[in-house]
Amino acid sequence: MVRPPRNPSAQLISLALATQHHDMHRHCQTFKREYIALAKEVNHRLPDDQPKINFHAISCSAYHWVCMQSNVKTFPAIFAFKANSGEFRLLKEEYITADSIAEALSVQLNAPFIENNLELEGDGYDEFRPVDILGASSYSLTRTRDAVFNDAALSFMHALKTGVFSVKEGRQALNSIQREVFSNWIDLLYWTLPPTWMLHTLINDIRNNIDSVMSSEENLLFMVERHRDVVNGGNMKWSVQCSKSDDRAGYSCGLWSLFHIVSIGVIERHRAVLGARDQVSTKFVAQTVRNYVEQFFDCAVCKEYFLEMFDRCGFNHCRRFKQPQKLPPRESWAEFAMWLWEVHNDVNVKLVEAGSQREGGNVGISKRKSNLSDWPTVKQCPSCRDDKGNWKKDAILRHLKKEYWPAGVQNFRFVVLKKKEETSHDESSGFVSFFLENIFYLVLAAAIIMWSKRQFIHFTGRHKKMDQDYV
Numbered sequence: 001m002v003r004p005p006r007n008p009s010a011q012l013i014s015l016a017l018a019t020q021h022h023d024m025h026r027h028c029q030t031f032k033r034e035y036i037a038l039a040k041e042v043n044h045r046l047p048d049d050q051p052k053i054n055f056h057a058i059s060c061s062a063y064h065w066v067c068m069q070s071n072v073k074t075f076p077a078i079f080a081f082k083a084n085s086g087e088f089r090l091l092k093e094e095y096i097t098a099d100s101i102a103e104a105l106s107v108q109l110n111a112p113f114i115e116n117n118l119e120l121e122g123d124g125y126d127e128f129r130p131v132d133i134l135g136a137s138s139y140s141l142t143r144t145r146d147a148v149f150n151d152a153a154l155s156f157m158h159a160l161k162t163g164v165f166s167v168k169e170g171r172q173a174l175n176s177i178q179r180e181v182f183s184n185w186i187d188l189l190y191w192t193l194p195p196t197w198m199l200h201t202l203i204n205d206i207r208n209n210i211d212s213v214m215s216s217e218e219n220l221l222f223m224v225e226r227h228r229d230v231v232n233g234g235n236m237k238w239s240v241q242c243s244k245s246d247d248r249a250g251y252s253c254g255l256w257s258l259f260h261i262v263s264i265g266v267i268e269r270h271r272a273v274l275g276a277r278d279q280v281s282t283k284f285v286a287q288t289v290r291n292y293v294e295q296f297f298d299c300a301v302c303k304e305y306f307l308e309m310f311d312r313c314g315f316n317h318c319r320r321f322k323q324p325q326k327l328p329p330r331e332s333w334a335e336f337a338m339w340l341w342e343v344h345n346d347v348n349v350k351l352v353e354a355g356s357q358r359e360g361g362n363v364g365i366s367k368r369k370s371n372l373s374d375w376p377t378v379k380q381c382p383s384c385r386d387d388k389g390n391w392k393k394d395a396i397l398r399h400l401k402k403e404y405w406p407a408g409v410q411n412f413r414f415v416v417l418k419k420k421e422e423t424s425h426d427e428s429s430g431f432v433s434f435f436l437e438n439i440f441y442l443v444l445a446a447a448i449i450m451w452s453k454r455q456f457i458h459f460t461g462r463h464k465k466m467d468q469d470y471v
Helices: 022-045 064-069 098-105 145-162 176-192 199-208 210-215 217-232 247-272 282-296 300-311 314-320 330-358 363-372 393-404 427-460 462-469
Strands: 011-016 054-059 077-081 088-091
Touching: 022 054, 022 098, 077 098, 088 098, 145 199, 145 217, 145 247, 145 393, 176 199, 176 210, 176 247, 176 282, 199 210, 199 217, 210 217, 247 282, 247 330, 247 393, 282 300, 282 330, 300 314, 300 330, 314 330, 330 393
Parallel strands: 011 054
Antiparallel strands: 011 077, 077 088
């Protein structure tokens, strides 16, 4: 690697290839815009007492010897050099963000700034900001990844405290349908969420005491309070970007962030589940989320939209979520994440249109606002659209993973799910099944003990001594 001279300021160097090949040229031009935007954001967020970070770009076509000596094989190659150091760290393009750059350079950044409102040029209308109903618009994506996960955890805990036991039903124990829905929801979080997330301490406790939790609101509240400080480290406020100083907005934003995290977890974690494979499919996951919204989501308007959309096979999910039981295609696991992203954008568009109609806006302005509400924006993800403005699935998935999944290598960690009991069996058949199952395990255990004893006698030679005693 050709190292630059030691510099008192941290710096990034991007090595790219200038070529006439259409695909490569388009990719490099796209990254150029991202690179410039990152440079502006990083230096904008630097504290006043820290020196500016230098961003450089080198063409491997003009300076091919630099790239050859640096052993560059993929383009672009991004090297991060800390201040006063000749050592570098290679950054991956798909995971590069302002915060990952700061981490590589060992510098601190201020909290993400909120971008200026997007304006409708030439129309004389008020400024417009994309809707943040799902916690994933341009406004909320200024959140750090830690803030995203903190918002999601807060909303999960808030839902446990306020949405599980209904006031209308007198805070009574959950009925059979609610018990099944709640149990499936907790199991879904158990296997889809990142293994290193501290929220698992609460989820595991709930799973281990599921009957007690579902029978008493007091038991559930006690468990949530017991894990509060561990899960959130004492931070019990939604981020400003998520809540905009309104806890109701923070709750919805954080809950939908949790849904997005689950959707990426389906892609990342489906191979880690042992047992109950019938619960590990995009169809079952989608149905579990749908049932949870129906039973426990306390936003009436949100619930009405979601259930109507889902029950009518919205966004073709009835066909998209069909997977063969044996070896589903790899790409099929991404369908739920893409479907949820499409639902997210549809909600944004509908809210913008409804707002424009209330304000007496015309159809043209409403349509332009709807286009602005699409997430991610071109500025946030230039590579997410092709030259014709069409969405690119692979780029969208990379963007979703960057926002809703921890960076770096995760501990794979297998999880075990128990198969759900058939509800159609009566109590007597259930008892017989339980009795026969225990008899089987007792017989199996006895056989193993007898076999082990015979093996022990054979290897120690005690059987020969016993035979000699009878001679």
